[in-house]
Amino acid sequence: MSEDDNPILKEFLIESFENLSNISDELTRYEQDVSNSELLNSIYRKVHTLKGSASFLGLKKLEKITHISENILDYLREGTLNLNSNIIDVLYESFDTCLSILKVIENSAEEGDGDYSELLSKLEKTCSGDEIENLEELKFQKYEKMNNSALENLKLPENVTPITKSNNIENKSTGAACINRMKDENTSRKEATNKTVKPNQSNLKKFNPRESLIQISEKVEKNTSQTQQTMGPRTSLKDSVVRVNVQLLDKIMNVVGELVLNRNQILQFANNFESADLNRLAQQLNVITTELQTDIMTTRMQPVGSVLNKFERVVRDLARSQNKKIKLEISGQDTELDKTLLEAIKDPMTHLVRNSTDHGIELPDVRVEKGKEETGKVTIRAYHEGGQVTIEISDDGNGLAKAKILNKALSKGLITQERAERLSDKQILDLIFTAGFSTAEQVTNISGRGVGMDVVRTNIEKIGGSIDIDSTEGEGTTFKLRIPLTLAIVPALVIMSGGRRFSIPQTNLVELVMLEDNEKNLIEKIHNSEFYRLRGELIPIFRLNDHLGLVEGSSTNLYEENINIVILNADGQTYGLIVDVVLDTEEIVVKPLSRKLKILSLYGGATIMGDGQVSLIIDALGFYNTVNTGHILKGEEKDKSHAVKTDLGVDITETLLFELADNRPYAIALSLINRLEEIDSSIVEWSGDIPLVRYRGTTMPLVSLEKKLDLNIPSILEDKSVKIIPALVVKIKDKYVGFVVKEINDIAISTSEIDFDSSDREGIMGTLFVNEKTVTLVDIYTILEKSGFVSRDIEKGTAFKNQTILVVDDSQMYRKVIKDLVEEFGAKVLLARDGLEGLEVLKKEEIDLVISDIEMPHMDGWSFAKEVRRSSHNYKDIPLIALTTRFDQVDLRKSKEVGFTQHLEKLNKEDIIETIKQLIA
Secondary structure (H helix, E strand, O other): OOOOOOHHHHHHHHHHHHHHHHHHHHHHHHHHOOOOHHHHHHHHHHHHHHHHHHHHOOOHHHHHHHHHHHHHHHHHHHOOOOOOHHHHHHHHHHHHHHHHHHHHHHHHOOOOOOOOHHHHHHHHHHHOOHHHOOHHHHHHHHHHHHHHHHHHOOOOOOOOOOOOHHHHOOOHHHHHHHHHHHHHHHHHHHHHHOOOOOOOOOOOOOOOOOOOHHHHHHHHHHHHHHHHHHHOOOOOOHHHOOOOOHHHHHHHHHHHHHHHHHHHHHHHHHHOOOOHHHHHHHHHHHHHHHHHHHHHHHHHEEEOHHHHOOHHHHHHHHHHHOOOOEEEEEEOOOOEEEHHHHHHOHHHHHHHHHHHHHHHOOOHHHHHHOOOOOOEEEEEEEEEEOOEEEEEEEEOOOOOOHHHHHHHHHHOOOOOHHHHHHOOHHHHHHHHHOOOOOOOOOOOOOOOOOOOHHHHHHHHHHOOOEEEEEEEOOOEEEEEEEEEOOOOEEEEEEEEEOOEEEEEEHHHEEEEEEEOHHHHHHEEEEOOEEEEEEOOEEEEEEEHHHHHOOOOOOOHHHOOOOEEEEEEEEOOEEEEEEEOEEEEEEEEEOEOOOHHHOOOOOEEEEEEOOOOOEEEEEOHHHHHHHHOOOOOOOHHHHHHHHHHHHOOOOOOEEEEEEEOOOOOEEEEEHHHOOEEEEEEHHHOEEEOOEEEEEEOOEEEEEEEHHHHOOOOOOOHHHOOOOOEEEEEEEEEOOEEEEEEOOEEEEEEEEOOOOEHHHOOOOOEEEEEEEOOEEEEEEOHHHHHHHOOOOOOOOOOOOOOOOOEEEEEOOOHHHHHHHHHHHHOOOOEEEEEOOHHHHHHHHHHOOOOEEEEOOOOOOOOHHHHHHHHHHOOOOOOOOOEEEEEOOOOHHHHHHHHHHOOOEEEEOOOHHHHHHHHHHHHO
């Protein structure tokens, strides 16, 4: 419609589109819960509104369809009509037709010349079916009940006798006639209200005992409305809400983007001048711009439930058409996402849901034969994770057959035999995203697992998102979509390489690693490709200068001092990017590349930096797919390369190095540290002898390590001249504890054995070599116990006598801590360094319980638990305890999914012992 169109018609269309969308969702939910009368009433009210509006605007076809649909809903409300799938189907068809008519009206301001006689015939047939043969009797009973209820509360004139069925109505025909008379009277009243009539005695109606409660209520409502008008307007919810065109929001967002660019330039300009006023004004501009940016982004955010709830209908219709029983579970509907992105993910998600329903879930008899429940389950879950919105679509159906996928890819010539031998399980599953790939036995008009999946991935990646797949044959498939919150303004890491600046979105950033000159040997070469060992796992490494041609030839010899590695994650693949300099993090405004440059998948766009220079934005996934040529190790190569370090009994320990007031080097296991903070000494408060600070909405105590280690040296907490206090923050039992140190030095990796015998005091675990220096390893467990944050008084005994417990952990330190703890209760403890070793021990030994870490090389804890649970050996049902520092809701849920019995914190010895007691008992 043009801008000059009838504003009333515009408002009608906006309201009607929204109502029809809600009706479809509510009808699906009502079919699943027919006892929810409020849902039915809500649907009825919306249809009634649509009918009334259509009548007012003279939309005869729309009015006719909604009128009969309203009658059907009214019969359902009265209990006159019994709900069944056929009635739901015809109502769906009715509302779909209404939607089509509205779209025609939107384009032409007219209903069009569509023929809806077939639909009207179905609706009429539903209204006059056998299910409602006693309609007139039931309708009279309803009116009689309502009238009697009204009469009980009214004082009637003495000469008026209430009408009841016993003294006025003898049969059904009389009841029908009464109803008709009531309708006629109601019609005449409405006609009378449209005429100008002078009030006189002849116009006044006598009290009518047949007048229904509904009609009485209408009068009361009318009088109340007139009273409110005389009292003045009343504030309502609709008066506080205004509809805004999305194009206007897009325009405002673009303007805010330009403002952010100017803000960045002014801030950089102000930093170059020693002007207090200029810096003050620049900071004020920064605050205002940030607030404006946040507010305008908030206006564009919408709950994903507006998209997810549509799939109730999709799953329901597909299940009926294929004679399947499917239950759809949706959670996280309140998770918000930018409206533009919400629109962009509709089609990809629809395709994935249809895939899960069509080829994922089996027929009921097939599921029963497999030992599954007759009703299949499709689950859609949305949640915030790592600054993004994650949407999971999973089913408990067939799953994907990796061998079948690989054979199909080979037969179609999509991969070579040589490459097929090098593919990991995840890479085999990723083949379904190849253009033209399909494993479907026959093409259907619904979907084919794999057909169009390349389009799904392409559309998700266009908006800066990613899609990952996890599938177990015979058990089900899960697709995980990661979507950025917004596209316009994103936080990014700015780096420099070859004299040029580049930006990398923080959504892809895992961590930063700096290797000093004596650590360059940690970069290994295999088949002329470079790899870096990150916590025991080899990841591919790429040199940005080489691959972008920023320098001639190899840049291997350019790094005479430190090597900066940016660790990135692209669609589940972790790799490292060697750059010259890591500059800073900054909010950037993403500008699209020109058409001529869009073929370069290395880049995801460009941005303008604070000095006005252009910086290209590196697309983490596009870069990896472009430059990766054989950086994936075959399984045996991984095993071989790992054996050099681990099979000889050498562990890799990643630690955080720091100094205390005695200027000696100390270390704490890096995985135990939650955050590193610099605390302003002015905000430190004291409660008795305990220093406290406000931290993340709670009170965090500060612990002096010098005091806990009995060094007899004052901590920097006692030095009034110190303005900034470095602290290592540890989280235990949802409480933060800050360990105060003199200086935080670096993160280091050590492959040396820990010398536990070198411990000379409580709180010291031992020593290890880091960069050819002896470093004291602090026993964080004992420090927490001495500080009173965890219990020290665990009663020792023989509770685990005659029990054999397997501890699976890649850290020598953790293995010793847990081994010592459990042996104090009489158990025999066996050790394994990763999941593969753990499986071998389970095959050879009789184990009563397993305690496993999550993050391990070779095979992590998730995979280890899966293998145990799917095994046919006698250890299949053994109790499994996940013992880790990863303790958020996502990890707790995943632990349960893969088969862990319990998920516990490594720092909480008391819970560990109590849980073991319960499981062994």
